[in-house]
Amino acid sequence: MLKTRSMNSHPHNARCSSRLTAQIARASPNNPMNILILGGNGFLGPYVVKALEDHHQLRVTDLMPIDTPHDTRQVDVSDFAQVMSAAEGMDVIINCSVQRTHRKIAFGVNTMGTHNALRSAVAYGMKRFINTGPRFSLVGPSYLDYDHTISEKIPPQPGTELYAMSKGLGLEICRLFSEHHPLHVLSLIFSRFREPTADPHNTDDSTLSISARDAAQAVKSAIEVDLQTLPSRFEVFFITTDLPHNRFPNTRLRTILGFEPQDKLESYWTKPA
DSSP states (O other), X not given: OXXXXXXXXXXXXXXXXXXXXXXXXXXXXXXXXXXXXXXXXXXXXXXXXXXXXXXSEXXXXXXXXXXXXXXXXXXXXXXXXHHHHHHTTOSEEEEOOOOXXXXXXXXXXXXXXXXXXXXXXXXXXXXXXXXXXXXXXXXXXXXXXXXXXXXXXXXXXXXXXXHHHHHHHHHHHHHHHHHHSSOEEEEEEEOEEEOSSOOTTOOOOOSSEEXXXXXXXXXXXXXXXXXXXXXXXXXXXXXXXXXXXXXXXXXXXXXXXXXXXXOOOGGGTOOOO
């Protein structure tokens, strides 16, 4: 069983408690926050940086060096000390880190990396944590083979693939931390990132798709939503544009985060007249 340790006696606790009101107040486009991005040099990270850089102060980290004008560090998310050091002085963490194929590293990044990031968020008194993950960290074959109009509120059934299991454990760790600590965790579920103009040779018919630039704007909405308007401290959102089959509705994305995808991706599912 996964357990979390109370941080009441942590040396940072006294100064962190006084930051609560300030953090919530800063969660708006007009009040910039200090944001740590983990896995900032992956596919999604650079788009997130572009969406946030004019509104917030960024610290962008990755395992490899990053070419960016922002504060940057090389961080191995499986190392708690490195994550704690990178998180100092931050108001919120965005976890974009991912490893898909190597068994040991996948659990180190997708599972323990998420745990390390959440521990750091709690230690520094953060009130908001943004997690990102693939569709099958929540929705595995048992749903995909039979179900339609799938809700984010379903019991997680990630299946047995390495990437799905390691990310699924990370999602469960997010839920546990939100239950045991005063931390709002918003987990954003993605599947396919697409260019607004269709590739005529693309035969992938993923029913959960969004453009990369819209995906980054969804992250921005999660950063800036008023925490007091959220139904609970743990919220999961399908990040998808409007698709005609509606297998993964984006109702919660619209009504709770107030986000409206701009790229409808019609060229992927319509034919010229």
